[in-house]
Amino acid sequence: MAAVIGGAQGIGLAIAMEFASEGAPVALIDRSSSVESAAKQVTARHGVRAIGLVCDATDEAGLRASAAAILREFGRFDHVVYAAAVGSGKFGFPFWNLEPEDWPRVLDVNITGAVRTAHAFSPHMIENKRGTFLFISSIAGQIGSQTDPPYSASKAALINFAQCAAKDLAPHNVRVNTLCPGMVKTEVNRAVWQAWFNQTPPEQRLSYEQWADEKVRRVAPLGRWQSGEDMAALVVFLASSRAANITGQTMNVDGGQVMHW
8 A cells, every 4th residue: 555645746646556557555645635636536547446635745743644544544554655845936046046035945845744754654664564665856956956956955855864764764674765856747847947937038938848858858868758657667666575675775767867976
C-alpha cells in the first residue's frame, strides 16, 4: 500500500498510477480538493482501491491525521512518497531579484513538509520493521541552479535530510531514497518560464514550448523531456524487493544533465 503526498497531479499522480498498475492500493494526499477525483481516476484505470485526502504539507496535525486515516482504511502503509513542492514564483537570477521574504513558504513546503511527513508516517513503519520513503528532490538541488534559489536550496536540503533519515531508519528495515527529476513539464516548471517571461524584454520573449524545447536541447545530452511516468517507473522499482539494498541514495532521471565524476 502506497501513500503519495502531492498526488493530485503531475509527478505525484503519475507515481500513484504506477503503484496502482502493480496492484497496490493507493492513498493520495494533496492540498487541492481535486485529489478526490484523482483517486477516482486511479481506481477507474487500474481497478485498485484508492482514496483522496485533502491536507496541506504545512499542516503537521493534518499529516498525522492522514496517516491515521490510512491505517483505519487499509490497516497499513508500506511506501510513502513525498512529491509536494512549490517554487518562489520569481526568476531568481541573480539571487537579489528575490527578497528574503520569498524564501519561507518554499522552505516550509519543500523541506519542512517532508520532515513533517517523515514524523507522521515513520512510527508505523518502525513498528512493522519494514517500509520505504521516497522524496522527490530535483537536479536543481545538486547543481546550484540560479533559476530559483529558494527552490534549489530547499531541494538540496531535502537530499541531505533523506540521507539522515536513511541512516536513522536503516536499523528498522526502512529504506529512504531521493529521486531528482530533470526537465518535466509540471506546473512548477511552467511557473519558472512565466517568471522569466515577465522580466524579459518583449522582443526576446519565447512561448513556453519554444523556451522549454530550447532549454532541454541545451542542457540535456539526450535532448528530450522527461515525463512523470519516467519518474514513477524508478520510484516503484525503489519501493520493490529488487531494491532491497538501496538506501540513502540520490538518483537522477534527467536525460544526462547531471553527471558526477
